[in-house]
Amino acid sequence: MSEPTADAVRRAVDAVLDPELRRPIGELDMVRDIAVSDGIAEVGIVLTIVGCPAAERIAADVRRAAASVPGISEVALDVGVMTPQERQALTDRLRGGRTREMPFGPGTLTRVIAVTSGKGGVGKSTVTANLAVALAARGLAVGLIDADVHGFSIPGQLGLVGPDGAVPQPTRIDDLMLPPVAHGVKVISIGMFLRRGPGTEPLGAVAWRGPMLHRTVQQFLTDVYFGDLDVLLLDMPPGTGDVAISVGQLLPNADVLVVTTPQAAASDVAVRSGLVARQTGQRVIGVVENMAAMTLPDGTTLDLFGSGGGTAVASALSSDGLKVPLIGSVPLSPVLRGDADAGIPAVLAHPEDPAAREIERIAQALMAEPRGLAGRSLPLRPR
Secondary structure (H helix, E strand, O other), X not given: OOOOOHHHHHHHHHOOEOOOOOOEOOOOOOEEEEEEEOOEEEEEEEEOOOOOOOHHHHHHHHHHHHHOXXXXXXXXXXXXXXXXXXXXXXXXXXXXXXXXOOOOOOOOOOEEEEEEEOOOOOOHHHHHHHXXXXXXXXXXXXXXXXXXXXXXXXXXXXXXXXXXXXXXOOEEEOOEEEOOEEOOEEEEEHHHHOXXXXXXXXXXXXXXXXXXXXXXXXXXXXXXXXXXXXXXXXXXXXXXXXXXXXXXXXXXXXEEEEEEOOOHHHHHHHHHHXXXXXXXXXXXXXXXXXXXXXXXXXXXXXXXXXXXHHHHHHHHHOEOOEOOOEEEEEEOOHHHHHHHHHOOOHHHHOOOOHHHHHHHHHHHHHHHOOOOOOOOOOOOOOO
8 A cells, every 4th residue: 555645634634624614624724734654644723713612523523534544544633723814814715805794685696584473472483493494404505593682592492502501602703703503504693692690590681772783683694604505594573673674674685484373463463574574675475374273183173373364464465466375384283392492493303293394395385486586686797
């Protein structure tokens, strides 16, 4: 067998993916000197910051990659940290050389979907979390912004809560934030920036008004590095308040999915969230009815929250020749609720559950839904 070369080891190490940036570390200029002698590979890498939360995983992956080269019997790994100049160069590269700007406005190739409701308690966040995971499982690059600043619940539903109740913070590279990843979905939430008090005290509450709420949403869209996404979902707060208006201003190109329950008390106000979205130029693409009739073990059905609400909302939002469809009716499900509390989306934990199957069907319908091209730049140039 021929002696392994440093170039062979470099090729293997270069291909290791950074688990937060989801790009090869060779492409990120994180690989330093590599030497090979008598079957021993000496490999140097640098991490983005001191105390990088992905340090152990990156080191293990680099060791494994170097050891996979035929003829390498031992790996000596040296781990350093990028200089401030190197970090700045990295953030510039990640931003594509552009200045600090929001990448999801008109012209973006990412499909932006804001999931709204008229009132709280209709299961909007549960539907959003499961839709995000279902889309990611289909091979799409998915981001999820928990824009419900006052009533955030996405980190808990996606299992981003430790045994002590702590939620992982995004890794910061200068002014860039790398969102935690759960079940293939890149996630950001205000809950990641709040700390618990002593003992078992709950996370702090957010008591912010208009300007602070607008700034928070703007920072999530601008300073969080999601990379190239196919779909960006926003779990909106209920109603038509400050965040809904801010998102309408920042993302007039967003599609809107309205969630309601079958009862009139929820469906009547759900219409208003769709109307406000339309006033800002957003496109209402459909209605999801949650907590619909469930089938009991004896074959009978239970309409705990009545019936017809989803159809009523879709009908009320259809006007001027524009039809808004009822794209799904998710049955009331103890399994869906239990999995949300456990932090494992039902589409993964119990895909056979009727509610999970319906959310999977909705995800497939969203993938098939054509994107509006108004305001978007097409990749065409005149000759």
